[in-house]
Amino acid sequence: MFQDILDSLENFSLKDLYHFKDRLDLLIKKKTYKEQSTLDKRISHRARVNIFGTATIEREREFFDLAHKVNIQEISINGLVLTTHATVIQDDILIAIFRTPSSGEKKIVNCKVKRVKEIQLNRNTVYEIAAQAIDKSELKTYRDMLKKRGK
Known part of the structure; x- marks a missing residue:
């Protein structure tokens, strides 16, 4: 499945790849913060x-x-x-x-x-x-x- 995703990404333009990268970075930050939070279930930054x-x-x-x-x-x-x-x-x-x-x-x-x-x-x-x-x-x-x- 991971290889299929990488193969499909090769067809995207450079601008689309940067946009995808930005969205992926934001998703990673949200998930990281969610795992670190022990008392609260918020996603935004404190x-x-x-x-x-x-x-x-x-x-x-x-x-x-x-x-x-x-x-x-x-x-x-x-x-x-x-x-x-x-x-x-x-x-x-x-x-x-x-x-x-x-x-x-x-x-x-x-x-x-x-x-x-x-x-x-x-x-x-x-x-x-x-x-x-x-x-x-x-x-x-x-x-x-x-x-x-x-x-």
Whole structure:
């Protein structure tokens, strides 16, 4: 089968071969990234970073206002991967606050937890979290749901 494909490629023009090569390179990059990803099933690129910040769990704000330390490991335009010692469950809403390393600008990202992986380190539990960015309307809907929950 492989030989048949190579034989058919000899009939293509140089321009078509370059176009085929570009598409093949893109496919290889996607498959490579998919195999490397362990926590998330995304195909698009995420920047690997090491940014420290704080996160507030919206579910806990009803009882006490506490900011947990987080370490952001990967970040993309619509989500992030972070680690924390705070107990986080799937579908929690987090408000992550950090400063960009290049400019020092303060960023606030509202995100919804999609996947949680529990890691044991020397009798301490660390949670590795994959979260998707959400807009303020989703955050407002979640807060309203928490208010109306007991009524």
